[in-house]
Amino acid sequence: MVVVMTPEATPADVEAVVNLVQSAGGQAFVSRGLTRTIVGLVGDVADFEALNLGSLAGVLQVIRVSVPFKLVSREHHAARSVIRVGGVPIGPGTLTVIAGPCAVESPEQTLQAAWMAKSAGASMLRGGAFKPRTSPYSYQGMGEDGLRILADVRSETGLPVVTEVIDPGHVDMVASYADMLQIGARNMQNFALLQAVGSAGKPVLLKRGFSATIEEWLSAAEYIAQRGNLDIVLCERGIRTFETATRNTLDISAVPVVQRLSHLPVIVDPSHSGGRRDLVLPLTRAAIAVGADGLIIDVHPAPKTALCDGDQALTETDIREISDMMASWPPLMGRMLAASPDEVGHVPAGV
Ligand code: PEP
Ligand code: MN
Secondary structure, eight states: EEEEEEEEEOHHHHHHHHHHHTTOOOOEEEEEOOEEEEEESSSSSHHHTTGGGGTTTTTTEEEEOSOOTTTTTTTOOOOOOOOOEETTTTTTEEEEEEEEOSBOOOHHHHHHHHHHHHHTTOOOOOSSOOOSSSSSTOOOOOHHHHHHHHHHHHHOOOOOEEEEOOGGGGHHHHHHSEEEEEEEEEGTTTTHHHHHHHHSSOOOEEEEOOOOOOHHHHHHHHHHHHHHHHOOEEEOOOOOOSSOOSSSBTTHHHHHHHHHHHHEEEEOOOHHOSHHHHHHHHHHHHHHTTTTTTEEEBOHHHHHHHHSSSGGBBOHHHHHHHHHHHHHHHHHHHEOOOOOSOOOOOOOOOO
8 A cells, every 4th residue: 555645744744654554563664755744654554544544644645556666556556647848748649759869878869869859759869878788898978078968969959858878976967957858778677776866857768678577667657656746657678688689679559458457558679679770660669559659769970980880870861751640640640749848949941
């Protein structure tokens, strides 16, 4: 069971809940988020129900759920959620495209990739400044300089920015530049990082770990939610299987499975899953057809010289095809392509 306190609840209100639960032989775990406090109860549910916790001062809601992830479950919140990032909606009704380079490499490369993203139909920009690379000898990203570039490119193009954070100690700094914080596949179960982004006051894009079950993935989302942040978007990016023809195997069935279990939006990464440029368009079609709420796609002005993941980046020649697809496919699924938040940043002629 979970007790959600009102934003106005006092420490004494929280203590009263804890004391009552303990007097009934249960355990109570308090997590204080930015906007509200949540008390998780462990013990006999029937005993807790007899306590009538909902009538105590400062208690907003008492939730009884049968799954280990509670706040993110549809049992708790039946309607599917729409998360807004810098004015861009992600959720049912729209198809939101996020695109950009795998990694920020320079101001020119990032700006060019952002215009490519925009002309492909994207309403948000992706780009890693901190790169969690499997090898310590691979490009590790530009760090805070890369975040400054992303913020400049946002001003020029009007595209809100999602970028990865890999260290709990960097969360506030990354949040001061980004519109949305990305937790990558390699950090999906970095619980200290999940809790830190849960308290950062910015929406979070949570990628699925490549060996994570759906239950583990949603439990990771619960760590963020438990800190009071329910602005979470889930991203299916492929899992590791015995198949070696693709970088990872896109688990397309995860999209409807997760949408049934959780109210959070689910998007698909057709770039990191396949790891091959020629698969990005077919996997994008599959994602739209299966009912994904959005896509996150790698684009690069010069993939041959990209410092990270050039093999999967779409080039100028692919952009027209993807932009045609974005005009015709979302309506087939009853969705509108999400628009960029404002009118600044018209794509220059020739891009
Ligand atoms: C990324 O999106 O830049 C990335 C590193 O992806 P993933 O965490 O899914 O491997
Ligand atoms: Mn990448």
